[in-house]
Amino acid sequence: MKIFDADAHWIETETELMKRLGYDRTRVMPRDGWDRTLNGKFKEFIPTIEDRIQFMKTNNIASAVIHPTRCLSLGMIAEEKMADTIADSFNEYTLEQIAKFPKGLLHPIALAVPQNISHTIKKLDDYKKDGFIGVLLLPHGHDELLGDSKFDAFYEKCSELELTVTVHPNSFGALGIKGFKKFSEVHCISFPFELIRQFVSICLSGVLERFPKLKIAFLEASAGWVPYWINRLDEEYELRHEELTLQKRPSETLKEAGFYVSCNGFEPELQIVNDLIGGGVIWQSDYPHWDHVNINSVFDIKNQLSSELTNKILWDNSVSCYNLQNLTKGEFYDSTSSRLL
Numbered sequence: 001m002k003i004f005d006a007d008a009h010w011i012e013t014e015t016e017l018m019k020r021l022g023y024d025r026t027r028v029m030p031r032d033g034w035d036r037t038l039n040g041k042f043k044e045f046i047p048t049i050e051d052r053i054q055f056m057k058t059n060n061i062a063s064a065v066i067h068p069t070r071c072l073s074l075g076m077i078a079e080e081k082m083a084d085t086i087a088d089s090f091n092e093y094t095l096e097q098i099a100k101f102p103k104g105l106l107h108p109i110a111l112a113v114p115q116n117i118s119h120t121i122k123k124l125d126d127y128k129k130d131g132f133i134g135v136l137l138l139p140h141g142h143d144e145l146l147g148d149s150k151f152d153a154f155y156e157k158c159s160e161l162e163l164t165v166t167v168h169p170n171s172f173g174a175l176g177i178k179g180f181k182k183f184s185e186v187h188c189i190s191f192p193f194e195l196i197r198q199f200v201s202i203c204l205s206g207v208l209e210r211f212p213k214l215k216i217a218f219l220e221a222s223a224g225w226v227p228y229w230i231n232r233l234d235e236e237y238e239l240r241h242e243e244l245t246l247q248k249r250p251s252e253t254l255k256e257a258g259f260y261v262s263c264n265g266f267e268p269e270l271q272i273v274n275d276l277i278g279g280g281v282i283w284q285s286d287y288p289h290w291d292h293v294n295i296n297s298v299f300d301i302k303n304q305l306s307s308e309l310t311n312k313i314l315w316d317n318s319v320s321c322y323n324l325q326n327l328t329k330g331e332f333y334d335s336t337s338s339r340l341l
Helices: 014-021 049-058 070-076 080-098 114-121 124-130 149-161 183-204 226-243 250-256 270-276 295-304 307-321
Strands: 003-009 061-067 106-111 134-136 164-167 215-218 258-263 280-283
Touching (some): 003 280, 149 164, 183 215, 183 226, 258 307, 270 307
Parallel strands (some): 134 164, 164 215, 215 258, 258 280
């Protein structure tokens, strides 16, 4: 059984991004004081090419989509010009790194600048030509709600070019974390809080109605929150639809929309979630972050769900999400000879 990894990561460093730009700065991204390693229990790890390929082989991952790590905090940079240039640098870096791997093993996601979305819109045609399969729209660090009409031109162009929009949070600068004394508390709430906030904005502002061909994936906060919030959205629609521009209940639109949400293992709600949204549930490893999962999480899914739903979560939904339907499950590479296995 081959697996599609909907969300893996580079461990890019600010130093290398700054050097590419000719800046004499080694730190621009904000940092916090949390010990993510838990006093060394979780090792900080920057994988080599061989490390990454071996991880994929060991875990039967035939193909993976790759997102940033440090640049997940790009939304917190108030200097728009700096944010623009860092995004450009990261996107160039991504293409250079992808080229070091066997063709088809990793798929690049371009980094958008939410605080200056016009900069990204101008580059979308080039991203498509360069082989990017989607664009990461950061949900936090800035004051933007992703359902605001200022993003409409971005969504329209992504729909036209068949570029998937991924929404991936980070714990740096997340809302709602003040007062917590442990990173476990911060990590628990920051990811879903930011995604839920943007989910409400996107759904109630009518983005999914206005752009029915848009494919959008909410990543790294599990899937079980979806049913509750769909019910909340429908309730608000019933009570206050006069102040909304929606033509249908959010639940009806979501069932038809190209909306996807990720899991990293078994959740009791996975069947329900997959039935509620038009895209479905996709699996992610989050490799090589400290909390990444492996083949054991796949076995948990396989052992507790039907084979039909398991295949959707581990392969079919992801290749649909990223418009890679021509990718075959047999596609995997030997790290020394680059031949198909």
